[in-house]
Amino acid sequence: MRLDGTFVDGLTAKKRTVTAELAGDPDNGVWTIADALTRAVLAQWPATSLFAAAAGHNRLVIASHARADPQRLTFSGPMVAKARPLMPQIDINRRRRRSKTLGVLTASTLTLCFTLFAYVTWFPIAARLISERVPPAWESQLGAATDRQVRDLLAGEYGFSVCNADPSAPANLAIARFVGEVTMGVKTPSQPRVTLVRSTLPNAFALPGGQIYVFSSLINEAKTSDEFAGVVAHEVGHVVHRHSLQQIIASSGTGIIVGFMLGDMTGMSVAAGLGATVLDSRNSRTAEHEADAFAGAAARRIGFDPTALAAILDRIAKDDELSATLSLISSHPLTSERRAELAAFKSQGKATMQAFTPGEWQAIQRLCGPADAHKSSNEANE
Amino acid sequence: MTHDAPTLTDATEGARDHNRPPAAAKLRFDANRNGFFRLLFVGLVAYVPTLGLNRFWLLTAKRRFYWEHTLIAGDPLEYTGTPKQLLIGFLMAVLIFAPLYLLLLIASLNSADFIIAGYGVIAVLFYFLMGYAGYRAQRFRLSRTLWRGIRFQLGGNPWAYAWRRFLWTLATLATAGLAYPFQTASLWRYRLNNIWLGDRKFEANPRWTQIAGPFYVGWALMAGLVGYAVFRVETAQTRAAESGAILLASLVALPLLYYFYIHVTGRSLGRFLSTLRLGAAQLGVNLKVRSLLVQHLAFWFLFLLAVCLFGILGFALYGWASSSASSQLGPHPMGELGALRQLGWGALVGIAGLYFGFIAAWTLIANTVLHFGLWRLVAENAFVTGVETLSTIRAAGSESPIAGEGLADALNVGAY
Numbered sequence: 001m002r003l004d005g006t007f008v009d010g011l012t013a014k015k016r017t018v019t020a021e022l023a024g025d026p027d028n029g030v031w032t033i034a035d036a037l038t039r040a041v042l043a044q045w046p047a048t049s050l051f052a053a054a055a056g057h058n059r060l061v062i063a064s065h066a067r068a069d070p071q072r073l074t075f076s077g078p079m080v081a082k083a084r085p086l087m088p089q090i091d092i093n094r095r096r097r098r099s100k101t102l103g104v105l106t107a108s109t110l111t112l113c114f115t116l117f118a119y120v121t122w123f124p125i126a127a128r129l130i131s132e133r134v135p136p137a138w139e140s141q142l143g144a145a146t147d148r149q150v151r152d153l154l155a156g157e158y159g160f161s162v163c164n165a166d167p168s169a170p171a172n173l174a175i176a177r178f179v180g181e182v183t184m185g186v187k188t189p190s191q192p193r194v195t196l197v198r199s200t201l202p203n204a205f206a207l208p209g210g211q212i213y214v215f216s217s218l219i220n221e222a223k224t225s226d227e228f229a230g231v232v233a234h235e236v237g238h239v240v241h242r243h244s245l246q247q248i249i250a251s252s253g254t255g256i257i258v259g260f261m262l263g264d265m266t267g268m269s270v271a272a273g274l275g276a277t278v279l280d281s282r283n284s285r286t287a288e289h290e291a292d293a294f295a296g297a298a299a300r301r302i303g304f305d306p307t308a309l310a311a312i313l314d315r316i317a318k319d320d321e322l323s324a325t326l327s328l329i330s331s332h333p334l335t336s337e338r339r340a341e342l343a344a345f346k347s348q349g350k351a352t353m354q355a356f357t358p359g360e361w362q363a364i365q366r367l368c369g370p371a372d373a374h375k376s377s378n379e380a381n382e
Numbered sequence: 383m384t385h386d387a388p389t390l391t392d393a394t395e396g397a398r399d400h401n402r403p404p405a406a407a408k409l410r411f412d413a414n415r416n417g418f419f420r421l422l423f424v425g426l427v428a429y430v431p432t433l434g435l436n437r438f439w440l441l442t443a444k445r446r447f448y449w450e451h452t453l454i455a456g457d458p459l460e461y462t463g464t465p466k467q468l469l470i471g472f473l474m475a476v477l478i479f480a481p482l483y484l485l486l487l488i489a490s491l492n493s494a495d496f497i498i499a500g501y502g503v504i505a506v507l508f509y510f511l512m513g514y515a516g517y518r519a520q521r522f523r524l525s526r527t528l529w530r531g532i533r534f535q536l537g538g539n540p541w542a543y544a545w546r547r548f549l550w551t552l553a554t555l556a557t558a559g560l561a562y563p564f565q566t567a568s569l570w571r572y573r574l575n576n577i578w579l580g581d582r583k584f585e586a587n588p589r590w591t592q593i594a595g596p597f598y599v600g601w602a603l604m605a606g607l608v609g610y611a612v613f614r615v616e617t618a619q620t621r622a623a624e625s626g627a628i629l630l631a632s633l634v635a636l637p638l639l640y641y642f643y644i645h646v647t648g649r650s651l652g653r654f655l656s657t658l659r660l661g662a663a664q665l666g667v668n669l670k671v672r673s674l675l676v677q678h679l680a681f682w683f684l685f686l687l688a689v690c691l692f693g694i695l696g697f698a699l700y701g702w703a704s705s706s707a708s709s710q711l712g713p714h715p716m717g718e719l720g721a722l723r724q725l726g727w728g729a730l731v732g733i734a735g736l737y738f739g740f741i742a743a744w745t746l747i748a749n750t751v752l753h754f755g756l757w758r759l760v761a762e763n764a765f766v767t768g769v770e771t772l773s774t775i776r777a778a779g780s781e782s783p784i785a786g787e788g789l790a791d792a793l794n795v796g797a798y
Binding site for chain 2: 008009010011012013014015053054056059061069070071072074101104105108109112113116
């Protein structure tokens with residue numbers, strides 16, 4: 001079985017006309033390649049080592065695994081059809097290589113899937129661990145950056161103006177006293193500071209570094225001072241446990257990946273979205289549970305009604321229009337578990353006093369100016 | 383006992399051909415565009431189950447396809463790179479870039495101003511690195527290209543090339559573009575003169591004069607247009623007249639700019655490559671700019687079709703999503719993007735699907751019309767004289783390190 005072709009030996013670019021002769025059977029014989037003119041033997045390839053370096057309609061280029069240098073044997077035209085059946089190893093080796101490729105591809109994909117899955121399940125935990133190691137100074141800086149963005153974001157549509165920055169105003173003194181009581185004996189990485197803000201958004205949230213904003217619309221929703229106290233204690237709980245920082249770390253991770261896929265390879269779009277993250281992300285269940293537990297414990301210690309928080313959440317949840325916007329309920333979802341937990345506080349002791357004196361509560365309610373100026377629309381309908 | 387009778391297109395050497403005068407051997411590209419399309423299509427579909435990892439396999443298959451269907455003096459090129467090499471190169475690049483990105487993130491969190499200045503710095507840095515990455519990627523590809531069993535090489539220094547490209551770009555910007563012919567000739571000269579086939583080095587002499595004609599004509603026209611627009615804006619009485627002048631100028635300028643871009647790049651490709659010599663062998667390329675223009679027109683036609691199609695699909699999706707989610711969506715301070723986060727899974731999957739589907743369609747069209755078209759245009763209009771002198775080339779060199787290609791991939795400067 002003798003075939004005619006051309007041959008290059010991988011050492012020079014000289015192309016020779018050769019004959020290729022098979023000794024033995026196609027499956028495990030030996031191919032001898034000899035110069036067509038001088039009959040000098042140029043190469044000897046075991047049939048099992050053959051593979052196709054290129055295969056076209058009129059062209060078949062054979063090489064051998066047995067050789068490190070790129071020797072090539074080329075058949076053209078009608079010779080291709082003659083050569084193929086004599087070299088079954090080509091197809092076998094190609095199938096082998098294909099299944100190996102499939103194996104590598106599958107393994108890589110599974111690894112990628114696993115990595116993504118691990119990321120989704122464990123990154124929140126990692127975020128928590130990371131947040132515990134962030135120095136408070138960094139957290140404050142982050143808080144300052146977030147603060148600027150939050151103000152910008154809200155100023156337009158919902159309004160954002162501090163009601164009264166004077167720390168010696170009676171309302172502010174009262175709130176500061178209350179926060180002091182709540183944090184007494186509690187280790188907190190940053191000092192919580194509560195600022196009342198005039199806005200149509202019935203919400204309250206904590207920024208990294210301890211700044212807490214409570215909006216005037218929320219105060220208008222509160223029927224008793226204990227409800228307000230419950231919200232403040234809850235937010236202080238977020239500050240103590242650094243939930244805001246965790247949220248930012250967690251969403252930064254996703255943000256970087258999404259940004260990477262969409263073309264922003266530097267992740268800086270994440271930095272520009274801090275405010276949005278804080279305003280928009282739902283707190284995790286653990287975070288809500290911890291903040292609730294903190295508020296409940298503070299209520300029992302100080303002696304005000306721990307279930308007031310549930311009451312105001314319930315009230316806000318009932319109002320359809322409010323729940324559609326960025327109200328307290330959307331960032332602090334009132335799941336049935338949470339409702340049950342908050343209700344459980346009721347049985348654990350009676351309230352002995354109010355968090356704020358009637359005078360203090362009146363001052364707080366009045367701090368942000370007349371109620372009509374920023375009433376939420378449902379009040380207008382009542 | 384002979385193979386195909388020697389024709390003008392297969393000028394092979396051999397003892398019998400001693401007395402033949404050197405003939406011009408045409409290059410050939412015997413690929414089938416449909417086959418190429420199928421290869422691409424299947425490869426892109428496979429992105430979905432492999433979460434995009436198939437990218438490396440598809441790229442390798444593409445290169446093998448192009449290389450093995452390109453025949454020089456009857457012998458095809460061969461690509462010996464493997465997908466695994468690309469994958470490893472990519473991972474190496476990620477390892478280098480990840481800490482860099484982390485630093486950037488931390489820095490930008492600490493200062494809002496850094497974000498804006500940062501993007502500027504990043505852009506400049508990336509532009510510089512693209513030169514480096516592109517050179518290394520070409521070295522990767524060349525060192526994995528065989529012809530008649532002999533390996534190509536790219537010598538030179540990637541950093542030197544990156545600096546050369548960067549400084550020339552500054553010069554071009556400083557001269558409002560006038561220096562461009564000098565820039566492109568200089569860069570081509572550096573690259574071409576550093577390519578080796580085995581132990582023989584290529585020589586080339588690209589000159590700025592080869593593209594000066596169409597470039598400066600185009601430049602003058604653009605300058606004239608800009609001047610005219612500025613004049614009209616200055617003398618305009620109303621806002622509307624001002625914007626009208628700008629709009630008119632842009633409408634004329636953009637197609638003109640595009641035309642001259644094609645003309646100049648096509649001509650530079652053809653003319654510069656035609657100065658390429660390998661010992662006594664000489665390359666010639668007759669690239670017709672007209673053919674190139676036709677390809678680009680075909681591309682835009684198909685591309686706009688795709689835009690219409692996906693636009694319609696997008697509207698349909700939006701209509702379905704907003705109607706099903708209208709009760710949930712309300713006014714949102716973060717606008718559409720924020721509202722999107724409230725949408726259900728179905729809508730999000732739909733959006734992602736449309737987005738990637740559009741990118742895939744765009745890739746398919748660009749590859750089959752423009753990339754394939756250009757390759758074929760060059761290959762089918764190229765010829766080599768003195769091919770018989772090539773048979774004395776000896777093999778030299780080995781495959782270059784993997785990292786270069788990965789960097790190019792990470793910076794998105796991939797070419798063929």
